[in-house]
Amino acid sequence: MKRFSLFLVLSVGSLILFSGQRYAPQRPVRQPVRPETVEPPKKEPNPIPFPLIVLRPDDLVWPEPGQGDRSTAPRSLTLLGDSRAEGLYVLRTLIPKGKQIVPHVHGDSRTVVVISGTYYFGIGETFDASQLQAFPPGSFLTEPAGMPHYSWAKDDEVIIQSTAIGPSSTRVLPDEKPTQAENK
Numbered sequence: 581m582k583r584f585s586l587f588l589v590l591s592v593g594s595l596i597l598f599s600g601q602r603y604a605p606q607r608p609v610r611q612p613v614r615p616e617t618v619e620p621p622k623k624e625p626n627p628i629p630f631p632l633i634v635l636r637p638d639d640l641v642w643p644e645p646g647q648g649d650r651s652t653a654p655r656s657l658t659l660l661g662d663s664r665a666e667g668l669y670v671l672r673t674l675i676p677k678g679k680q681i682v683p684h685v686h687g688d689s690r691t692v693v694v695i696s697g698t699y700y701f702g703i704g705e706t707f708d709a710s711q712l713q714a715f716p717p718g719s720f721l722t723e724p725a726g727m728p729h730y731s732w733a734k735d736d737e738v739i740i741q742s743t744a745i746g747p748s749s750t751r752v753l754p755d756e757k758p759t760q761a762e763n764k
Contacts, residue, residue: 629668630660630661630668633659633660635659640657640672641657642655642657642674643655643656643657645676652676652678652679653679654673654674654675654676654679654681655673655674656671656672656673656674657671657672657673658670658671659671659672659741661746662746663744663746663747663748664746664747664748665746665747666745666746666747667745667746668743668744668745668746669743669744669745669746669748670741670742670743671741671742671743672695672739672740672741672742673739673740673741673742674737674738674739675697675699675731675733675737675738675739675740676733676737677697677733677735677736677737678733678734679732679733680707680730680731680732680733681730681731681732682707682730682752682753683704683705683706683707683728683729683730683752683753684728684729684730684750684751684752684753685725685726685727685728685729685750685751685753686723686725686726686744686748686749686750686751687725687726687747687748687749687750687751688725688744688745688746688747688748688749689722689723689724689725689744689745690722690723690742690743690744691720691721691722691723691742691743691744692720692721692722692723692740692741692742693718693719693720693721693740693741693743694715694716694717694718694719694720694721694738694739694740695717695739695740695741696717696737696738696739697717697733697735697736697737697738697739698714698715698716698717698734698735698736698738699714699715699719699731699733699738699740700712700713700714700715700731700732700733700734701713701715701721701729701730701731702729702730702731703727703728703729704728704729704730705728705753707730709732712731712732712734723742728753
């Protein structure tokens, strides 16, 4: 009988051992702590950073050209903001056919979109017609702050649109005056 008892104890122990179930005292199961449901604060809609402006091409009234040397000067319209103040501004500029813009730099970085005409654009401190690249309508350019550049409305009237964050400044580079023949 001792053998049978020993056999029985070993058999039951083996079954428990190899069945993957072990005897372990049950620990109480803790419920996870759930934080109180807190609703995020309601956000007000972002304020519009500028007023609603709706303009069609016929709504734009270009300033009259000036007298003398100013009669062939580019004419600009401010569509949004103020280039002299802090903040976003958008300018539309009409450059008369044949007008060269001498090398200059801006104090602010700008993006430029060619609206109409072929805009000839070059980079450098000296006007060099051989370095100009032609940009047709729909072209996009950037003018990083402090980068010397120049342009020419060689073939036809050109309209560009510039967008930047003001205040803006423009400094014409010294000793750059186009000749009369170049401006005709």
